[in-house]
Amino acid sequence: MTRLSIATLGTSRLDEVLALQQTVVDSLDAPELFNAESRAYLEDLILHSGMILGAMVGDRLVAYRGAKLILGGNENLGKDIGLPRRELPSVAHFDMIAVHPEFRRKGIAHRLNLQARGYMRREGKRHVLATVSPENTPSIRMFLKLGMRPAALVRKYSGRERYIMHAALEAGARDSPAPG
Numbered sequence: 001m002t003r004l005s006i007a008t009l010g011t012s013r014l015d016e017v018l019a020l021q022q023t024v025v026d027s028l029d030a031p032e033l034f035n036a037e038s039r040a041y042l043e044d045l046i047l048h049s050g051m052i053l054g055a056m057v058g059d060r061l062v063a064y065r066g067a068k069l070i071l072g073g074n075e076n077l078g079k080d081i082g083l084p085r086r087e088l089p090s091v092a093h094f095d096m097i098a099v100h101p102e103f104r105r106k107g108i109a110h111r112l113n114l115q116a117r118g119y120m121r122r123e124g125k126r127h128v129l130a131t132v133s134p135e136n137t138p139s140i141r142m143f144l145k146l147g148m149r150p151a152a153l154v155r156k157y158s159g160r161e162r163y164i165m166h167a168a169l170e171a172g173a174r175d176s177p178a179p180g
């Protein structure tokens, strides 16, 4: 594989993110395991509430990972796992992740996760949380590899069952350096 590069995506790359999202949705045996996001949601993530990391081979976007730090209303997953109220401002979410089917099992998701986690730590977050379908074995194993553990099983996204995965982010622990 040509060398992989990882960078924070700006809104100029939203068309590519949406195209890759569609490719990934089309590749799934069970599309309900994956929550497709709208352009407006992704734009807000880039501009206001977090970031999207992209993995590129040459100039081709082959994977992306969303990380959300500003959590509105009832979306803070810390509430679902009973975190103390004082901890809620220090929660970050792993948002959507997708790797092009031709580029899976090469460690790309793991690299994106490590960089996103580093970003969360640098922003002073102490907890990372994510939702995943109990039937999405690749994704569950991906989170377990990161040291995350299931902390609750709830119904989200129009009544779909989701594990809430959690890990504490120890201060001073090291992750990958920030992407360019």
Ligand SMILES: CC(C)(COP(=O)(O)OP(=O)(O)OC[C@H]1O[C@@H](n2cnc3c(N)ncnc32)[C@H](O)[C@@H]1OP(=O)(O)O)[C@@H](O)C(=O)NCCC(=O)NCCS
Pocket (backbone or CB within 6 Å): 024, 033, 034, 035, 097, 098, 099, 100, 103, 104, 105, 106, 107, 108, 109, 110, 111, 131, 132, 133, 136, 137, 138, 139, 141, 142, 143, 145
């Ligand atoms: C889940 C997904 C992002 C993983 O991407 P990836 O780049 O292939 O993952 P990695 O190569 O970094 O693998 C990291 C770990 O995840 C686990 N994993 C990934 N794919 C797996 C599979 N098909 N079966 C079992 N475990 C798997 C493994 O533990 C792996 O570590 P290992 O290689 O040391 O065993 C990818 O399969 C995908 O895009 N799926 C469709 C979209 C989706 O389901 N997104 C998540 C919704 S929450």
